[in-house]
Amino acid sequence: MHTLRTAPRRLLAGSGVLLLTAALAAAFPVPATAAPGADTVGYVRLAHLSPDTPAVDVYLAAPGAAKPQVFPGVGYGVVSDYLELAPGRYAVAMREAGAPASDPPVLTTEVAVTSGDAFTVAGVGRHADLGLRVLTDDLSAPTDGRAKVRVVQASVRTPVLDVAAADGPMIADGVQFATTTDYQQVEPGSWRLKLTGAGGPSADAEVRLTGGAVYSLLVLDARQGGLTAELRRDAEGGTVVPAGGVDTGAGGTAGAGFDAYPMVAGGLAAAAGAVALLLWRRRRRTTW
Amino acid sequence: MSAGPAPSIRRHRDRRISLAALVAAGAAVCLAAGTGAGLATAERPPSAASWHPGCGDDCPSVATAPTPHGPPTRVRVPRIGVDSPLTVLGLDRAGVLIPPTGFDTAGWYGGGPAPGDTGPAVLAGHLDSRRGPAVFARLGELRPGDLVQVWRGGQRLSFRVTGSLRTRKDQFPTAVVYGPTPGAELRLVTCGGDFDRRRGHYVDNVVVFAVAEAGDPVLPTSAAG
DSSP states (O other): OHHHHHHHHHHHHHHHHHHHHHHHHHHSOOOOOOOSOOSOOEEEEEEEEOTTSOOEEEEEEOTTOSSOEEEEEEOTTOBOOOEEEOSEEEEEEEEETTOOTTSOOSEEEEEEEOTTOEEEEEEESOGGGOEEEEEEEOOOOOSTTOEEEEEEEEOSSSSEEEEEETTSOEEEEEEETTEEOOOEEEOSEEEEEEEEOTTSOOEEEEEEEOTTEEEEEEEEEOTTSSEEEEEEEEEEOOSSOOOSOOOOOOSTTOOSHHHHHHHHHHHHHHHHHHHHHHHHHHHHHSOO | OOOOHHHHHHHHHHHHHHHHHHHHHHHHHHHHHHHHHHHHHHHSOOOGGGOOSSOOSSOOOOOOOOOOOSOEEEEEEGGGTEEEEEEEEOBOTTSOBOOOSSTTOEEEETTSOOTTSSEEEEEEOOSBOSSSBOTTTTGGGOOTTOEEEEEETTEEEEEEEEEEEEEEGGGOOHHHHHSOBSSEEEEEEEEEEEEETTTTEEEEEEEEEEEEOOOSOOOOOOTTO
């Protein structure tokens, strides 16, 4: 008997609470959370940075793709442009130039491409201990209109390298062969870079850095002997970036949505209250 | 169990009332959830899985066009019926992007990269005027793979949509939208979300991302010689 008497009341009380909760939820809509980033593309480029390794064929396979993209005959010192790729895990394989695709690859690695992030997949080291390395390229904007530059050290002739601007800042200090420095912020403009290292050839490099841009200075053993450097622009953006969003709407198509919610919610709350009151009075009048 | 007919009748009536209350509650839940659900889907469009860079094996080789100069003059987005001249937009004293004065004309942020140059070129346009839809009213309908064309220096530059996001203006992801990019990219910006009538502005921005259409990737020659 007890269960019969209490069950409907519980149900009513429960639904009343539900109604009130819903009304409250409608009155205070869940705020839009900030989107962490658009689901767009990530960037991958391929590089051959091993001085004594012959040219290779590089295979890049998208997740679930039947056929990989092939870059034939990639030689020492070649760095591709960035490929714009949908996020996902990509397989990179290296074979000797001209080797059939059915041959087992010499080296393989995987690169997890994430939206907006950039990676360089590079064959590094001497041929004897060649490895594929995935370098993370930090393409974020330099501050205060400066430029950003890092050193990619792929010279065995000068295996420990210093890079400094003449009458300017030190850019890299004691960089080991087959390593890459972090990006340094530098004032934009033209610089004469001095590349030096104990027990190896030296070189000068004239570079022009644009504010808001991101660069890699590729240091290589030149084929004719000595040291050479190539400045690669990794990315570029504006130097004066607007603050926040932009007000691009006057509300003509907004409808009643936003303003109507308090009214709708209030109405629901009132209805819930009325129902509860009604039920309460009925319950008091009748015996259960 | 000497209940008799009375409790069962009452119970029946009670159930009807509670059923009505539940229906009302359900409707309220739907109304309340409507905002949240709408936001959730709008923020994360389908991933760009169908979109791929470059083209397959047998794509026509793209003739290298001369580098375009000057400001962009026109934007066209076939899928959403946009065909608008472009004005040049600047910043106010607070450093905030000033929207186009006309509701039927989109604008290019002239302080940043131009379309076709390396970097993110930003085009902004109104979602609506006080009377009705404006130039970028249907921006939110764009999906990965959609075409955007920009005229600059007598050239028509093509971009492909790669994704979009919706964000509160007070949490605008500046680095994602304006940050350096390896190639020529485009950002189309308009408003979205709720309209705050007290401020007279929308709460959110909608940003569509696009990249320049490229031919087959070409490997540069080695600097080693």
